[in-house]
Amino acid sequence: MLSENQDILEIVSQFCDTLRPLEDIFYLERKYNDQLIPLAKEFNILGLPVKSEYDGLGLSNVQYAQVIEKISAEGSGIRTFFSGHSSLGQKTIQRYGTEDQKQKYLIPSTKGDVIFAFALTEPEAGSEPLSMTTNYVNKGDHYLLNGVKHLITNAGIADVIITFAKGPDNWVSAFLIDTHCEGIEREDLTTKMGMPTTNTSMFELSNYKVPKENLLGNKTQGWEIAKYSLLNGRLSVSAGCVGTIADCLNESIGFAKGRFQHGKEIAKHQLIQEHLSFMKTNLESSRLMTLRAAELIDQFELDGSEESFQRADAAVSEAKFLASNLAWDAADRSVQIFGGRGWSFLYRPGRHLVDTRVCRIYEGTDEIMKLKIASSLLGRGFEAYS
Ligand SMILES: Cc1cc2nc3c(=O)[nH]c(=O)nc-3n(C[C@H](O)[C@H](O)[C@H](O)COP(=O)(O)OP(=O)(O)OC[C@H]3O[C@@H](n4cnc5c(N)ncnc54)[C@H](O)[C@@H]3O)c2cc1C
Structure with missing residues (x-):
C-alpha cells in the first residue's frame, strides 16, 4: 500500500x-x-x-x-x-x-x-447544523442568500466557499459562493488558542446573489452533501492526528536521548520509556483505525450504497474520536518529556498541544462522535438526538 x-x-x-x-x-x-x-x-x-x-x-x-x-x-x-x-x-x-x-x-x-472553504457552522448552529438560519430565496435567474457563518477554515483566503442555506420549503441546499462578488463581508478570527499560521474566519452574506448555475447538486441534496463532506473532513482530522502523534514521538525520542539528568540520558529512565511506549502503541492503533476508515470510504465511493456509507461513517467517527484524543495525549506526554522547554512554543510539542486540541471539537465534537458510534451500534430508534 x-x-x-x-x-x-x-x-x-x-x-x-x-x-x-x-x-x-x-x-x-x-x-x-x-x-x-x-x-x-x-x-x-x-x-x-x-x-x-x-x-x-x-x-x-x-x-x-x-x-x-x-x-x-x-x-x-x-x-x-x-x-x-x-x-x-x-x-x-x-x-x-x-x-x-x-x-x-x-x-x-x-x-x-x-482555494476552497466549506461553511456549515453558524454562531447558533454548531453540533446541530440543521438549525441553521442562513437562508435563500429563488429569484428566477439567481438565488438570494442572507446569513452568517463562523469558525470557517480558509474562509478569509478562499476564492470559493461551499455554503449551506435553507430555502423557504426548509430544504438545505449547497451553493458555490464566489468571494470576489458583492454581498459578502469576511472577518478573520485572530484570538485563537492554536493554529496561528492558518486562516479561520467568519463571513456574512447580505442579499448575496448566487447565479443559478452555482447551486451544488440539486436543491434537496444539501444535507446529503454535508454528510459526505464530513466523512472526508473527519478522515483528514483523523489522519492528521496520526501525524501529530508521530511527530510528538519523534521529537520526544530525539530529546530524551540527548537530555542528561541524574547522570544518564532521560531516555534511560523507565518512567520516560513508559511515555514513549504509550505513544508508540497509540500511534499504531490510530493509524490502523484511520486506514480502515479510509478503505471503507474508498468502498463507499465505489459502490455508493447506503450500507457502505453507514459503515464508513461509523468507522471514521471511531477513528477520529480515537486519534484526536490520542494526539492530545501524545502532545501532553511530549511536553512532559521536554520539561520546562516543553512549555515554550520554541519547541514543537507545546505547539502540537495547543494546535491539536481543536481536533476534538471540529468536524464533530467528541460528544457527537460518541453519540454517532453508539447509534451505529444501537440502531436509529436509540439515537440520542434527531
Ligand atoms: C479552528 C476551527 C475551525 C473550524 N472550521 C470549520 C469549517 O471549516 N467549516 C465549518 O462548517 N465549521 C468549522 N468549525 C466549526 C466546528 O465544526 C464547530 O465548532 C463544532 O461542530 C462544534 O460546534 P459549536 O462550536 O457550535 O459547539 P456546540 O455545538 O455549541 O457544542 C458545545 C458543547 O456541547 C456539546 N453538545 C452539543 N450537542 C450535544 C448533544 N446532543 N449531546 C451531548 N453534548 C452535546 C458539544 O459536544 C460541546 O461540548 C471550525 C471550528 C474551529 C474551532
Whole structure:
C-alpha cells in the first residue's frame, strides 16, 4: 500500500522540509503563513484527491490519509488548510459538481488558482447544523442568500466557499459562493488558542446573489452533501492526528536521548520509556483505525450504497474520536518529556498541544462522535438526538 504511494510521499516530505523553517518563523510571530500556498503550488500538491481527468493527483482515500499524516507533522494548522481545500472542498465538488462547475473551479483549484472553504457552522448552529438560519430565496435567474457563518477554515483566503442555506420549503441546499462578488463581508478570527499560521474566519452574506448555475447538486441534496463532506473532513482530522502523534514521538525520542539528568540520558529512565511506549502503541492503533476508515470510504465511493456509507461513517467517527484524543495525549506526554522547554512554543510539542486540541471539537465534537458510534451500534430508534 505504502510503496504505491512512495513518489508522492517523497514529494510531500520535501515540501515539509522546505516549509518547516518558514512555518517556525510565522508560528512564533503568530501570523498567517502566506508562503504555504505558493510553496504547495511549487510542489504541485494542491490537487491530492482530485482525479487525473481534472488535473489532480488522483489519490485514493487510503493514499490521501498517508499523505495527510505526513503533512500534519508540520502542525495541525497546516493540515487544516489542506482539509478545508481538498477534503471538504475538492472532494465535495468532485462528487456533486456539474461538469461546468468542475471545469470552472475544480481544475484551477489543483493549481492553487482557486482555494476552497466549506461553511456549515453558524454562531447558533454548531453540533446541530440543521438549525441553521442562513437562508435563500429563488429569484428566477439567481438565488438570494442572507446569513452568517463562523469558525470557517480558509474562509478569509478562499476564492470559493461551499455554503449551506435553507430555502423557504426548509430544504438545505449547497451553493458555490464566489468571494470576489458583492454581498459578502469576511472577518478573520485572530484570538485563537492554536493554529496561528492558518486562516479561520467568519463571513456574512447580505442579499448575496448566487447565479443559478452555482447551486451544488440539486436543491434537496444539501444535507446529503454535508454528510459526505464530513466523512472526508473527519478522515483528514483523523489522519492528521496520526501525524501529530508521530511527530510528538519523534521529537520526544530525539530529546530524551540527548537530555542528561541524574547522570544518564532521560531516555534511560523507565518512567520516560513508559511515555514513549504509550505513544508508540497509540500511534499504531490510530493509524490502523484511520486506514480502515479510509478503505471503507474508498468502498463507499465505489459502490455508493447506503450500507457502505453507514459503515464508513461509523468507522471514521471511531477513528477520529480515537486519534484526536490520542494526539492530545501524545502532545501532553511530549511536553512532559521536554520539561520546562516543553512549555515554550520554541519547541514543537507545546505547539502540537495547543494546535491539536481543536481536533476534538471540529468536524464533530467528541460528544457527537460518541453519540454517532453508539447509534451505529444501537440502531436509529436509540439515537440520542434527531
Ligand atoms: C479552528 C476551527 C475551525 C473550524 N472550521 C470549520 C469549517 O471549516 N467549516 C465549518 O462548517 N465549521 C468549522 N468549525 C466549526 C466546528 O465544526 C464547530 O465548532 C463544532 O461542530 C462544534 O460546534 P459549536 O462550536 O457550535 O459547539 P456546540 O455545538 O455549541 O457544542 C458545545 C458543547 O456541547 C456539546 N453538545 C452539543 N450537542 C450535544 C448533544 N446532543 N449531546 C451531548 N453534548 C452535546 C458539544 O459536544 C460541546 O461540548 C471550525 C471550528 C474551529 C474551532
